[in-house]
Amino acid sequence: MIPDTRSIIPDSSPVAPRPMVPPCPTPSAPDAPAFPPPPGGFRNPTTMHSRPAGDFMEHILAVARAEPVSASQIADIGEEVAEAEPIPECHIAPRELPAGTLLHGYRVQRCIGGGGFGVTYLAQESLLNRTVVIKESFPDSICYREEGSLDVRMHDPESGQDGYNWAMSNFLREVRLLATLDHPCIAKVYSYFEEHNTAYYVVEFINGVSLDKLAAQHAEKGIPIPQSSLFGLIVRLLDALDYLHGRKLLHRDIKPDNILITRAGLPVIIDFGAAREAYGDLSNNIVETPGFSPAEQSTPNGNMGPWTDIYALGATLYYTLTGTCLPPAKQRQIYDTADPLSTNTSLLSTYHPALLASIDRAISPLPEHRYQTIADWMRDLASTHL
Ligand SMILES: Nc1ncnc2c1ncn2[C@@H]1O[C@H](COP(=O)(O)OP(=O)(O)O)[C@@H](O)[C@H]1O
Numbered sequence: 001m002i003p004d005t006r007s008i009i010p011d012s013s014p015v016a017p018r019p020m021v022p023p024c025p026t027p028s029a030p031d032a033p034a035f036p037p038p039p040g041g042f043r044n045p046t047t048m049h050s051r052p053a054g055d056f057m058e059h060i061l062a063v064a065r066a067e068p069v070s071a072s073q074i075a076d077i078g079e080e081v082a083e084a085e086p087i088p089e090c091h092i093a094p095r096e097l098p099a100g101t102l103l104h105g106y107r108v109q110r111c112i113g114g115g116g117f118g119v120t121y122l123a124q125e126s127l128l129n130r131t132v133v134i135k136e137s138f139p140d141s142i143c144y145r146e147e148g149s150l151d152v153r154m155h156d157p158e159s160g161q162d163g164y165n166w167a168m169s170n171f172l173r174e175v176r177l178l179a180t181l182d183h184p185c186i187a188k189v190y191s192y193f194e195e196h197n198t199a200y201y202v203v204e205f206i207n208g209v210s211l212d213k214l215a216a217q218h219a220e221k222g223i224p225i226p227q228s229s230l231f232g233l234i235v236r237l238l239d240a241l242d243y244l245h246g247r248k249l250l251h252r253d254i255k256p257d258n259i260l261i262t263r264a265g266l267p268v269i270i271d272f273g274a275a276r277e278a279y280g281d282l283s284n285n286i287v288e289t290p291g292f293s294p295a296e297q298s299t300p301n302g303n304m305g306p307w308t309d310i311y312a313l314g315a316t317l318y319y320t321l322t323g324t325c326l327p328p329a330k331q332r333q334i335y336d337t338a339d340p341l342s343t344n345t346s347l348l349s350t351y352h353p354a355l356l357a358s359i360d361r362a363i364s365p366l367p368e369h370r371y372q373t374i375a376d377w378m379r380d381l382a383s384t385h386l
């Protein structure tokens, strides 16, 4: 798991790299058909090399939007997820609510995550008998939970009040934003409530594993994620980001452990704590994860837009393919030590150069060298002469 290095204070500490993904034991030729065919095959049964761009676009959008494609396309990922271990328990005592706590009709099962701003629990909704995830607002620099009490208290009620109010309103903003979204690759919010002197929201439980873990499993076994599976994931994630950006929203914290892969192989984006309006300025706080966030995100009043999430998705894919985080983005702008994926011979034995080159472009240190919109990225995938 990637350590949670997300902070509101720019931090350039490197994230420990994982070993490189070893080369595929049964490499396919670099110019083998790059992307999987849609169900029933392409309408024009020519090779990928001579296919007109329109067909590619149609195919890409079909993969992104049409449900029937997903099952066959990413079935192998789904099988791996089914084998994977359940979400590990996480202890951040004395902050967390104890297992068994009854909270507004939900029975807390265990704590599954905790960052600087909140705690995440797995819980059972008693009435509907379903598993849910509950997020609790808990800015740990300001608040604590006394042993034996469920209430959240401020260390210093006078100096902490502003921070507490900010955290509560930011939390409500996060849930309101999530409540407006309806996309198969974005976790759905069910409800919001206030209790124990703090706030909670209930969100759909995604039964799967993080992309981080999935990539680690592949690295451990020495088997790269198959190109068709990777492509299915990329296109779906692009579609989800396109959906967000179309609503003028930025996620701002795309990284491998904020993407869960379901048992059906569908990637689902979670953790909208850092999301904000792309062109408004509702929350201009600096929130970044070194290795995944682009430079403009750690710059006060940095010019953020779709290219900001595009960098983070590219960095996520870079990590997924290499097992290594990119160096901090500001450092890359001065001297870039990251090797392009499209010249990595090991990766080229499994993935099409155009697919790797598109990720390279997404992670360009300078925003103007990246795709400016998700549609640009999709169009590039569609129109490249593969
Ligand atoms: N909807 C969900 N379904 C399943 N697991 C989840 C869900 N939301 C969060 N988790 C798990 O809880 C962890 C922490 O949640 P997250 O929303 O990422 O908060 P943070 O990273 O701020 O602690 C995630 O890494 C994931 O393992």
Ligand SMILES: [Mg+2]
Pocket: 257, 258, 271
């Ligand atoms: Mg997270």
